[in-house]
Amino acid sequence: MPPTLKLQQALPWLALALATWWLVGRLAPVLFPLLLALVLAYVLAPLVQWLHARRVPRWLGAGLALALVCTLLLALVLIIVPVIVKQWPLLREQIPALLERLNAWLVPHARRLGLDIAVDVDGVRQLLRSLLSGHEEQVLAHLLSSLRIGGSLLVAVLGNAVLMPVVAYYLLLDWPALGARVQALVPPRWRAALGSWWAETDAVLGQYLRGQLLVMGALAVYYAVALRLVGLDLALPVGVFTGLAVFVPYVGFGVGLVLALLAALLQFADPWSVAAVAAVYGVGQVLESFVLTPRWVGERIGLHPVAVIFALMAFGHLFGFVGVLLALPASAVALVALRRLQALYLSSPLFGPPPARGE
Incomplete structure (x- = not known):
C-alpha cells in the first residue's frame, strides 16, 4: 500500500481520536x-x-x-x-x-x-x-x-x-x-490479538486486586492488634485505616505512621511507648514489603520498585489523588502492552541479524 494511501486512511482515525479526547475532557x-x-x-x-x-x-x-x-x-x-x-x-x-x-x-x-x-x-x-x-x-x-x-x-x-x-x-x-x-465492534482481523491482550490484562488486574485485598485485610488486622498490645487507645481506627490505606503505596503507610505517632505522643508520657508504636510500624513495613506484597501482589504484576515510585509520581502529577489510586492498576495494564511490544520488537527484522551478503 503506498504511503500516501496509508496516511489518508490514518487521518480519519487521528481526527476521531482527537475529537474523543476533546469530548472526554469537556465531559470529565x-x-x-x-x-x-x-x-x-x-x-x-x-x-x-x-x-x-x-x-x-x-x-x-x-x-x-x-x-x-x-x-x-x-x-x-x-x-x-x-x-x-x-x-x-x-x-x-x-x-x-x-x-x-x-x-x-x-x-x-x-x-x-x-x-x-x-x-x-x-x-x-x-x-x-x-x-x-x-x-x-x-x-x-x-x-x-x-x-x-x-x-x-x-x-x-x-x-x-x-x-x-x-x-x-x-x-x-x-x-x-x-x-x-x-x-463485536472490534474488526475481525484484530479480534484474536486484542482478545489475547485483554485476557492477559484481565488476568493481571484480577491477580492484583485479589492480592491487594488480601494484603490490606492482613495489615489492618496486624496494625489494630499490635497497636492495641502496646496500649494505644486509638489502635482500632488508626490500625484499620493504615491497613486499608496501603492500597496507595508508600503514601498510605506514611499517613498511618504519622497519625499513630501523633496519637502516641498525645497519649503516652514516656518515649519508650512512642518507640514501641514506631517499632510496630517498622515490623509492619517489613512484613508488607518482604512477605505479603511479594507473595500476594508483586510477583503477579512484575513491576520493579523504581517503576512503582515513578508511576505514583507521574499519575499523581497528571491526575491528582485519583491518579495515585489508579497508578498501579494502570501500570499493570501498560506492562502487558510493553511485554507485547517487546516480543514484537524481538521478532522484527530490526532486531534480527543483518541479511547475508548477496541476499
Whole structure:
C-alpha cells in the first residue's frame, strides 16, 4: 500500500481520536462517576459470576455484591468516626501537655548551646481553646452558609454517590452481554490479538486486586492488634485505616505512621511507648514489603520498585489523588502492552541479524 494511501486512511482515525479526547475532557465531571461505576462493576463481576454459577439470579447477585461493599464502607465509618469525635475535644488538653514536656526537654539543651528557645504553650492553649470550644455555633453557621453557597456542588456529590452504585448495578446485570457487544465492534482481523491482550490484562488486574485485598485485610488486622498490645487507645481506627490505606503505596503507610505517632505522643508520657508504636510500624513495613506484597501482589504484576515510585509520581502529577489510586492498576495494564511490544520488537527484522551478503 503506498504511503500516501496509508496516511489518508490514518487521518480519519487521528481526527476521531482527537475529537474523543476533546469530548472526554469537556465531559470529565460527568464521566468520572460513570468511570468509577465501571471500575466497581469490573471488581465485583467475578463475585456476581460466581454466585450466578451457583444458581443465584444475576439481579440478586449484583444486589448482594453492592450491598456487601456498602456494608463494609458503613462499618469502616462507624468504627473510625465515633472514636475521632470522642478524641477531638481532648486535643485541647493533650497538646499543651505535650508541648510542656517538649519545653522541659528543649530549654535545657538549648541553653547549653547559648540559645533561648521555648514553645509558647499559653499561646497554643488559647489558640486551641478558640478553635475547639466556644465557637461551635459560629462554625455551624459558617458551614451551613457554605453549603447554601455551594449547594450545587453538594447536590452533585450526593448525586454521584447515589448514581455510582445504581450504574454499577445495571452494568453488573448486563456484564456478559456488554462484553460481547464491545467485542463485536472490534474488526475481525484484530479480534484474536486484542482478545489475547485483554485476557492477559484481565488476568493481571484480577491477580492484583485479589492480592491487594488480601494484603490490606492482613495489615489492618496486624496494625489494630499490635497497636492495641502496646496500649494505644486509638489502635482500632488508626490500625484499620493504615491497613486499608496501603492500597496507595508508600503514601498510605506514611499517613498511618504519622497519625499513630501523633496519637502516641498525645497519649503516652514516656518515649519508650512512642518507640514501641514506631517499632510496630517498622515490623509492619517489613512484613508488607518482604512477605505479603511479594507473595500476594508483586510477583503477579512484575513491576520493579523504581517503576512503582515513578508511576505514583507521574499519575499523581497528571491526575491528582485519583491518579495515585489508579497508578498501579494502570501500570499493570501498560506492562502487558510493553511485554507485547517487546516480543514484537524481538521478532522484527530490526532486531534480527543483518541479511547475508548477496541476499
